[in-house]
Amino acid sequence: xxxxKRAALFIVVASILASCGQEQTAQEGTxxxxxxxxxxxxxxxxxxxCGTMQADVTRFxxxxxxxxxxxxxxxxxxxxxxxxxLMWDVGAVPDQDWMPTGSPVAHHLTLPDQSTRDLILxxxxxxxxxxxxxxxxxxxxxxxxxYHWDHVANANAFANAAWLVRPVERNLMFSEMPPVTQPAWxxxxxxxxTVPIEGENYDVFGDGTVVIMTAPGHTPGHxxxxxxxPQTGDVVLSxxxxxxxxxxxxxxVPTFDYDQAQTPISREKAEAFLATSGAxxxxxxxxxxxxxxxxxxxxxx
Numbered sequence: 001x002x003x004x005k006r007a008a009l010f011i012v013v014a015s016i017l018a019s020c021g022q023e024q025t026a027q028e029g030t031x032x033x034x035x036x037x038x039x040x041x042x043x044x045x046x047x048x049x050c051g052t053m054q055a056d057v058t059r060f061x062x063x064x065x066x067x068x069x070x071x072x073x074x075x076x077x078x079x080x081x082x083x084x085x086l087m088w089d090v091g092a093v094p095d096q097d098w099m100p101t102g103s104p105v106a107h108h109l110t111l112p113d114q115s116t117r118d119l120i121l122x123x124x125x126x127x128x129x130x131x132x133x134x135x136x137x138x139x140x141x142x143x144x145x146x147y148h149w150d151h152v153a154n155a156n157a158f159a160n161a162a163w164l165v166r167p168v169e170r171n172l173m174f175s176e177m178p179p180v181t182q183p184a185w186x187x188x189x190x191x192x193x194t195v196p197i198e199g200e201n202y203d204v205f206g207d208g209t210v211v212i213m214t215a216p217g218h219t220p221g222h223x224x225x226x227x228x229x230p231q232t233g234d235v236v237l238s239x240x241x242x243x244x245x246x247x248x249x250x251x252x253v254p255t256f257d258y259d260q261a262q263t264p265i266s267r268e269k270a271e272a273f274l275a276t277s278g279a280x281x282x283x284x285x286x287x288x289x290x291x292x293x294x295x296x297x298x299x300x301x
Contacts (some may be wrong), residue, residue: 012181038080042126043301044079045077045235045297046240047076048125049075049123050123051120052071052120054119055072055117057072060243060252062246062250066250072287073286078212081210083205084205085141086140086164087139088237089145089284090177091152092153093107093121093153094154100124103122105121106118111181125154126152136157137160142164145225145238147181149181152186155189159188160192162192163192164204165197165221167221167260168221173189209227209229209230210226212224213226215239216262216266218258224236224270233279234277234279237284238285242285242286243286245288
């Protein structure tokens with residue numbers, strides 16, 4: 001081979017090696033970004049769009065004239081902490097039961113008691129989770145505000161996470177005919193690693209920034225989530241302590257609450273905590289409030 005040909009070959013090989021090196025560096029950079037997303041330096045809260053539903057307001061002891069809208073939001077949440085992750089409430093319709101179209105999708109649901117619900121869905125949960133760099137296997141803990149159908153739809157996807165649950169709630173979930181839910185949607189949790197919550201509050205990561213707070217009444221083991229976000233400030237995710245903001249001011253209790261007398265007691269305790277802590281209350285079903293929140297991949301910190 002002539003000297004000129006050898007020189008040309010050397011240049012081609014060098015170019016290929018340089019290109020491979022640049023590609024490897026880019027891949028390493030991508031991997032590093034994904035890794036940093038999974039281990040943030042401080043607390044983050046992601047809000048996922050899991051749809052809205054039409055509500056019969058009389059079930060909440062309200063009149064249509066008393067509420068701004070009869071539309072309820074059904075959001076999902078993920079908490080990313082330096083020491084792990086927590087899913088909080090996982091939707092009203094399982095991802096596998098519908099297909100996104102790029103436009104709002106009307107979904108008609110029939111519950112085991114033959115009552116029906118009408119929802120509007122935009123995005124499946126798991127693709128939204130993937131968009132911020134997480135898979136179900138990356139979730140450390142699963143906690144549900146309560147077991148009703150519109151909070152548990154994708155629970156089976158997180159059966160490998162440690163399930164934080166109050167025993168009274170778990171017992172009802174796996175009873176013969178639990179009301180107001182779809183047991184098949186959370187059936188896999190029966191074999192999940194279960195962490196029973198016994199006390200008033202449960203400090204998820206042990207540093208006071210993510211605390212599950214008891215608030216029974218709506219269901220026996222209903223609970224809320226307190227977050228101490230470094231920039232946003234303190235936030236309480238309500239579960240179903242209230243459904244409509246008007247229920248908070250008018251003090252109306254839903255007709256289907258498990259313990260009608262306990263709900264007002266839990267509300268009174270929650271309001272006292274909000275007043276003392278200065279925390280914001282995010283009413284999870286308040287469609288106007290939830291619509292105004294930034295959605296994943298953006299986050300609160």
